[in-house]
Amino acid sequence: MTRQLKAEIISVGTELLLGQISNTNAAWMSEKLADSGIPVYYHSVVGDNLARLTSVFTLAHSRSDIVFVTGGLGPTEDDLTREAFQNMTGLEIKEDQKTIKKMEEYFAKTNRLMTPNNRKQANVFTGSKVFQNSTGIAPGIVVEYDNTIYLFMPGVPREMKSLMREHMLPFLMNKFALSNVIFSKVLRFIGIGESQLEHELQDVISNQTNPTIAPLASDGEVALRISANAPVKEQASRLIDETEAKITARVGQYLYGYDSETIENKVFNLLKDNQLTIASAESLTGGAFASSIVDMExxxxxxxxxxxxxxxxxxxxxxxxxxxxxxxxxxxxxxxxEAMARQVKVLYKSNIGISFTGVAGPGKHEDNDAGTVYISINDHLQRVHQYKMHFSGDRDIIRRRSVKKAFELLYYLLINLK
Amino acid sequence: MTRQLKAEIISVGTELLLGQISNTNAAWMSEKLADSGIPVYYHSVVGDNLARLTSVFTLAHSRSDIVFVTGGLGPTEDDLTREAFQNMTGLEIKEDQKTIKKMEEYFAKTNRLMTPNNRKQANVFTGSKVFQNSTGIAPGIVVEYDNTIYLFMPGVPREMKSLMREHMLPFLMNKFALSNVIFSKVLRFIGIGESQLEHELQDVISNQTNPTIAPLASDGEVALRISANAPVKEQASRLIDETEAKITARVGQYLYGYDSETIENKVFNLLKDNQLTIASAESLTGGAFASSIVDMExxxxxxxxxxxxxxxxxxxxxxxxxxxxxxxxxxxxxxxxEAMARQVKVLYKSNIGISFTGVAGPGKHEDNDAGTVYISINDHLQRVHQYKMHFSGDRDIIRRRSVKKAFELLYYLLINLK
Known part of the structure; x- marks a missing residue:
């Protein structure tokens, strides 16, 4: 069942096209839909323009089974989402009396005047389901037209989220008899670049159709998302486990964690488990390592x-x-x-001292190129570990890579204590 | 000329459709394009899938003059943007030798293995312009096909931004003889909340049609964007100046800068102009203030x-x-x-000492609620300035607000030296 469904998200609003806000709604909805086993194939953003809105609806209708629409449902003349949908479908619009009543109560309670244009927010299509919004006035509207389901919600993130959680997702789960199992797992690696990782796994990745394996890169780290497609959780888990085993057989030495784990958290927990404290001496990183640690509760x-x-x-x-x-x-x-790591350990009476010195750039310093970075660790057994790196990129990248590298080095040091 | 152009943005990447990241690229690009007088009519997001990518290209080709494409240009098998565009256009792909050379140098310098799949990033279309990327390997590619201009960039925000700034925008300005006039100006305020600012300016904002005034909020700061619509620069500037005067008559005391200025930069320059040095003693902020300073060249x-x-x-x-x-x-x-600010000044031999102590939470500390923060400044004349704040929000927000507040306090201290 899951396999056939195709969902897409249409976000309506000129402020998105002017770059005044990012489309965080689409990201949030996509994440929830992925967790529910509903695959999203497209996001579209379009302005408050009747012709363009109608064309985007027509396109969505031709390619999707489930269409989420946010924005353009407010009280002003600019709000044209209903009109565009009516253009395409010819469906009639009527006032929802429950919504009108709620609105009247709200305006009375807040001592504000209910201007005539406010009534527009109660307009729904004939034959639609209307879901009341627990955080605002505008309702959620669900209507099925020519075998495609349209779900309309206000663009205000808080209102969209409560409608999704309370009504839209339960409605879809029920309608399509979806079971809410997790079909994917993220493997997190450090100390290996994206291209090298893929080189090592090329045949595994390309011969794989279910589960699929997708790389996710971020600064100084790389991750693989394994996504399995199966009717029940047990079967999906088994498929994922088999694929994971194939991957770790090749590059297991770089694997440090799963899903939302971070290398920072791993190091934090290793220090805690071993009852070790740390202090840092920072030159080019300027407190960025310390700040990453203090980020954690x-x-x-x-x-x-x-x-x-x-x-x-x-x-x-x-x-x-x-x-x-x-x-x-x-x-x-x-x-x-070396001296910095040793001395900061003495000054702060910590078990481990770590130091950073180097050139963030732009330009050389003491004849060293920008990107030259030394990290030294003086561990709880007074052992000295020295590292020299060359990072490329701007000032900000060099500093961020240095901090990330430090967590990698600490991770390998601490994991080997056991 | 400007009026007829239609631009759209295609963002490629399954991670967007899974909601792992928000489409901040499209927002950033849209803002820059709006400033340049290039109107964006659509954003689309599509996954790494050849058929769907090709259909999105075909649609864009039918409706836009300028198409920006980010993502799907990397070294892996998942990266299919080039192949999809080739599907639609039939254009040939060749290796760009300048890019290959840059890549080889990069891998040699960083002592890493250049695996064969890396070469893919140098693939460009025949007849395209290739722009080198100052922050990474993947180049920007511009190609005109059947009267539509396609601009390809990597999806990594930092790389996209530098390519846009250094190459893509100048290329378009030149090609379409757009005059690079400023149609908008951002006024930056500190020490006043968004709702208070809007309350003070309510009638100015709502009676205004040209220029328009749009509030842009960010952590602990607020900004207003004044956008004027005029055929020539002089006229736009005059309209903006008039509106600015109306605004500053009301809330001028909170204005600290314009456009891309930041409060951090303002403080930096004030310290420099006054030949003063600073050192910080940080408890709850954990080095975040220091790190913000070191961020600046x-x-x-x-x-x-x-x-x-x-x-x-x-x-x-x-x-x-x-x-x-x-x-x-x-x-x-x-x-x-107070003691921390005084002592750090002595230890680091600086002219000014600033300290942070408080509760980042979650939970109380020494009977103080989360969000209680003390900042002390010991200035170059040994004067002591003490502040106590209550911030709400999570750990991360409380720490960020504390650092921002420190820059605000330093700004007012330093600006009054003159």
């Missing part, structure tokens, strides 16, 4: 603090890095990184 | 560093806050904030 259990020592004299004043060392090796060096 | 001129002292003992060990003070007043107090 309960970080006081594992995080002692950070010394952001952006300038050479701060390295000396705060971390007591000798001027002699800086003169001899420079601040962008293995030697400086 | 040339920050070493004004930034000495930061002591991230997340735990009470770090406050004592690193900043020598007396245990007695902490016992008497707690770490979430005016007294602790």
């Amino acid at each position: 309960g970080s006081s259990a594992i995080f002692k603090g950070a010394a952001v020592v952006y300038q050479a004299d701060a390295k000396t004043d705060v971390l007591h890095i000798s001027e002699e060392l800086i003169r001899q090796h420079g601040t962008v060096s293995n030697e400086c990184a | 040339g920050s070493s001129a004004i930034f000495k560093g930061a002591a991230v002292v997340y735990q009470a003992d770090a406050k004592t060990d690193v900043l020598h806050i007396s245990e007695e003070l902490i016992r008497q007043h707690g770490t979430v107090s005016n007294e602790c904030a």
Whole structure:
């Protein structure tokens, strides 16, 4: 059943086309629909224009079984969603009395005048189901026309979300007898690039039809989403497990987690499990590592603090890095990184010290190219781990990659303690 | 000329249809295009599927003069944007040698293996213009087919943005002889909420048709975009100036800048102009203030560093806050904030010290509610400025608002030096 359904989302509003807001509605709806086993094939955005709206409806009608429409249902002359749909279908429009009553009560209660244009929001199509909105006035409208189901909702995210949760999703689940099982799993990797990962898995990926395997890249990390199509959860899980085994046989050493896990959380939990605390000495990252740690709830259990020592004299004043060392090796060096990690550990009385020094750019520093980064870790057994990297990209990217790399290095260090 | 052009944006990627990410690319591009006088009529999102991609291209071809395409140009088998466009146009694909060379250099420099699938990113259409990407490998490709111009860019926001700014927009401005006049101006305010701003300006906003005034809200700040519609720049500027004067007569005291200016940059420049340096002592913000400063190029001129002292003992060990003070007043107090700002200034030898202490939540700390935040500034004349705030929202919002508030406080302090 699931396999045949095709859904799409139409978002109506000139403010979207002017870039005043992002289409977060479509993203939110798509995620909920994916979880419910309803595949979304298209998103469209169109302005408040009768001809263009009608053409978008006509196109959707030709290719989809379920069409979600948000926006353009308000009280103003600009709101033309109903009119465009009527253009295509010829369906009649009538006032929904329950909605009118709700509206009258609302205006009376808030001591505001109910202007005539407000009544427009109660207009629905003959034969439609009308769902009352628990967070606003405009109702949700569901109408079936020529074997396609149209679901209309206001564009205000809060109202759309409550209508989706309370009415639209339950209506669809019931109508299509869908069972709400999870058909996909995300495998998260670190320390391997997107293209290398795909190179290693090329044949697995291309020979795979069910489950499918899709790569998802983000800065300094890569993930694979395995999506299985099966009538029941057990069967989907089995298909996913089999595919996962094929993948980990090749690149399992880079796998660090699943679904919404992050490398930051993994490191956090490993520190906690091992009852270890950390402090950072940050030059080019300027506190970004510390800030990523403090982002997580309960970080006081594992995080002692950070010394952001952006300038050479701060390295000396705060971390007591000798001027002699800086003169001899420079601040962008293995030697400086090592001393920073050691000293921050002493200053903050932490079990582990980690340091960052390098060149964020633009331009060179002490004869080092932008993107040259040293990370040093002084661990709880006083062992020193030194790393030198070259990142490319702008200032912001180099700093973000450095922080991400630090979590990768800490992850491999901590996972091997057991 | 401008009036007849019709542009649309196609975003390719299954991750958009699964709701894993929002289509922020389309919003960003639309805003830039609106500023350039190129009207966008549609956004479409389609997955990595050859047949559906081809149908979306065919539709766009039938209705638009300029088609922007992002995503689906990467090295993997999933990336089918080129193939779909070739399906529709029959254009040949060839390897761009300049891109190949850049790629080889990149992989050599970063000591990574250039796997064969990477070469795919250098594939362009015969007759296309190829623009090199200053932030990544994948180039921008522009090709005209049957009187419609197609502009292809990678889906990674950073890469799309740099290609748009550096190549695509200038190319279009030139091709269509669009005059790069500013039809809009953004006024940036701090220290006033969105609803208060709108309340003060209600009649100005609603009586205004040309220019229009649209509020743009973001965390802890608010901005107004004034957009004028006029055939020549001078006329548009005059209309904008008149509206700006009406606005500043009411709320001018909150105005800090225009267009792409940020409060962070304003503070940075004020520090630089006054030859003052700053250091921060951060508890709940965990280095986020420092990180915002280091985000800006040339920050070493004004930034000495930061002591991230997340735990009470770090406050004592690193900043020598007396245990007695902490016992008497707690770490979430005016007294602790004041001592932190004073001590970090001494430790880092800066002209100004700023401190943050408070409760990011969830949950109380030392009997203070989540959202209670103290900021203290010890300025270059040893004056102490103390602030206590209550922010609502989650952990992340409270921390971001605290950092934003600090920039606001520094701004008002520094602007009054003159």
